[in-house]
Amino acid sequence: xxxxxxxxxxxxxxxxxxxxxxxxxxxxxxxxxxxxxxxxxxxxxxxxxxxxxxxxxxxxxxxxxxxxxxxxxxxxxxxxxxxxxxxxxxxxxxxxxxxxxxxxxxxxxxxxxxxxxxxxxxxxxxxxxxxxxxxxxxxxxxxxxxxxxxxxxxxxxxxxxxxxxxxxxxxxxx
Numbered sequence: 644x645x646x647x648x649x650x651x652x653x654x655x656x657x658x659x660x661x662x663x664x665x666x667x668x669x670x671x672x673x674x675x676x677x678x679x680x681x682x683x684x685x686x687x688x689x690x691x692x693x694x695x696x697x698x699x700x701x702x703x704x705x706x707x708x709x710x711x712x713x714x715x716x717x718x719x720x721x722x723x724x725x726x727x728x729x730x731x732x733x734x735x736x737x738x739x740x741x742x743x744x745x746x747x748x749x750x751x752x753x754x755x756x757x758x759x760x761x762x763x764x765x766x767x768x769x770x771x772x773x774x775x776x777x778x779x780x781x782x783x784x785x786x787x788x789x790x791x792x793x794x795x796x797x798x799x800x801x802x803x804x805x806x807x808x809x810x811x812x813x814x815x816x817x
Contacts, residue, residue, distance in 0.1 A: 644738070644760075644762065644764070645760055645764040646732075646736060646737035646738050646760055647708075647710070647730050647732060647737045647738065647740070647758060647760055647766070648708050648710045648737050649737075650760055650764075650766050650782075651681070651683060651710060651712075651713050651730075652683065653784060653787065654681045654713070654782075654790065655681050655682065655683050655713075656680070656681060656813055656814065657678065657679070657680050657813070657814040658678070658679040658680070658681070658790070658811040658812060658813055658814060659676070659677075659678060659679075659811070659812045659814060660676065660677050660678075660679045660717075660809050660810070660811040660812075661674070661675070661676050661809065661810050661811075662674065662675045662676070662677070662807055662808070662809045663807065663808050664805060664806075664807045665805060665806050665807070666804070666805045667802075667803050667804060667805060667806065668802075668804060668805075675719060675720075676719060677717045677718060677719035678717065678718045678719070678814075679715065679716070679717050679811060680715070680716045680717075681713055681714075681715050682713060682714045682715075682716075683710060683713055684710075684711050684712050684713060684714055684727075685709050685710065685711050686702060686703040686705045686708070686709060686710065686711035687705070687711065688711055688712075690714065690727055691703070691711035691712050691727070691729045694712070694727050694729045694743050694745055694753060695729055695731075695743060697745070697752070697753055698743045698745075698752070698753040698755055700729075700731065700741065700743055700755060701731065702729075702731075703729060703730060703731050703732070708732065708737055710730065711729055711730070712727060712728045712729035712730050712742075712743075713727075713728050714726075714727050714728075714747075715727075715728065724746065724747070725746070725747045726744060726745060726746045726747060727743075727744070727745050727747060728742055728743070728744045729742065729743040729744075730742050730758060731743070737760075738759065738760045739757070739758060739759045739760070740757070740758055741755060741756065741757060741758070742755070742756055742757070742758045742768060742770075743755050744756070744768075744770065751772075754770045754771070754772040755770065756768055756769050756770025756771070756778075757769050757770075763783070764783065764784070765781055765782065765783035766781070766782045766783070767779065767780070767781050768780040768781075768782075775798060775799035775800075776796060776797075776798060776799075776804075777796070777797045777798075777799075778794065778795070778796055779794070779795055779797070780792065780793070780794045781793050781794075787813075788812060788813035788815065789810070789811070789812055789813070790810075790811040790813075791808075791809065791810055791811070792807075792808070792809040792811065793806070793807065793808055793809075794806070794807040794809075795807070
């Protein structure tokens with residue numbers, strides 16, 4: 644069965660991503676493309692240490708895994724950005740626990756959420772980055788070089804604000 648370490652190891656590398664975002668309230672559709680890079684970071688990497696400290700969360704436990712998290716960088720239409728994700732597994736199965744996420748060079752406080760790797764080997768991330776606002780993200784592999792992702796926002800009253808679908812194709816070295 645896949646765990647968080649295996650899932651991120653499968654995700655490491657460069658990806659071409661296509662995104663469709665649908666704003667339900669305004670019935671507006673946006674499409675975009677980007678280059679995505681996923682880098683694994685050990686539990687003692689300074690970025691992971693700093694992220695855990697800024698969120699007042701304990702550092703990932705090296706007795707479970709050397710993996711501390713990932714750095715995801717993207718480039719689209721001359722815009723660049725990145726975010727850090729630290730994972731804090733609940734136990735040695737590495738299938739559920741907490742995660743901390745922060746966009747690099749963003750003044751907002753990091754968000755803390757829950758992760759679960761299901762029996763279907765899909766990773767689900769749930770967080771509440773703002774009061775009364777839940778963000779859920781589900782990622783899975785259709786093929787080792789094809790990753791799919793859905794992200795949606797729900798308000799506390801049950802209304803959805805937007806949904807997104809991504810298809811990500813691994814860039815292979817020639």
